Amino acid sequence: MTYALLLSTVVIFIAELGDKSQLMAMTFATRYRARDVLLGxxxxxxxxxxxxxxxxxxxxxxxxxxxxPIAVCAGVAFLGFAAWTLRGDELTEDEAEKAKRASGSAVLAVGTAFFLAELGDKTMLATITLATQENWFGTWIGSTIGMVAADALAIVVGVALGKHLPDKVIKYGASAAFAVFGVLLIAEGAGWLG
Known part of the structure; x- marks a missing residue:
């Protein structure tokens, strides 16, 4: 379980870097208290x-x-996530406006927006992929920690510096990490790693 927790924390943290969810977190942090945003x-x-x-x-x-074969498919999926990360993910003006206009409880507004934004997102797909190979509970806790940590980083950086994280460094670094995980999974599935 510990391995699954650590692996999924790292993978999902990396997957979340530069994702539109981080941009949403920064946007919500300009309107609500950081604590409420993180709770949502x-x-x-x-x-x-x-x-x-x-x-x-x-x-x-x-x-x-x-x-x-599942490990090989998971590896191919991770190579796909690497390409997806290189392509980038941006918060549209409409999504930014919805985040700014969210009404009611801050936790409910943030939680609802993040729930909808994460459905079908690469972090959700990466979590599914990890859970096919690793302990489900460790993967669940680790993926949750990884995502919250990455979004917390976005909030802190956004509030403290008033700037975005360096997009190119994040994009290339996250993509490379996905590619490495993908190659390792393919090698494991093909029996090259034992």
Whole structure:
């Protein structure tokens, strides 16, 4: 479980860097207290990632005899995430306006926005992929920690510096990390790593 927790924390933290969710976190932090933004992000992430690990666990358990091919498919998915990260992810003007106009409880507004934004996002897909191979509980906790930590970083940097993180460094670094994880998974699935 510890390995799954650490691996998913790192992978999801990297996946979240430069993601539109970080931009949403910065936007919400200009309107609400950082504590409320982080609480909303945490609740939404925990719910989305619980569903993600349930799906990943079901796929991994249901097809246990195909762990090699599943690892290769997971590796290919991670290479896809690397390409997706290189392409970039931006917050549209409409999404930024919705974040600024959110009414009601800050935690509810942030939580709802993050829940909807994460459905089908690369962090959700990466969590599903990790859960096919690793302990579901460790993956769930780790992916939640990784995402909240990355978004907390965005809030702190956004508030403290009033600037965005250096996009190119984040984009290339995150993409390279996904590619490395992808190659390792493919090598493991093909039996090259034992």
């Amino acid at each position: 992000i945490t609740v939404a992430t925990a719910v989305v990632h619980l569903a993600s690990v349930a799906l990943g666990y079901w796929i991994g358990a249901g097809f246990a005899e195909y762990q090699g």
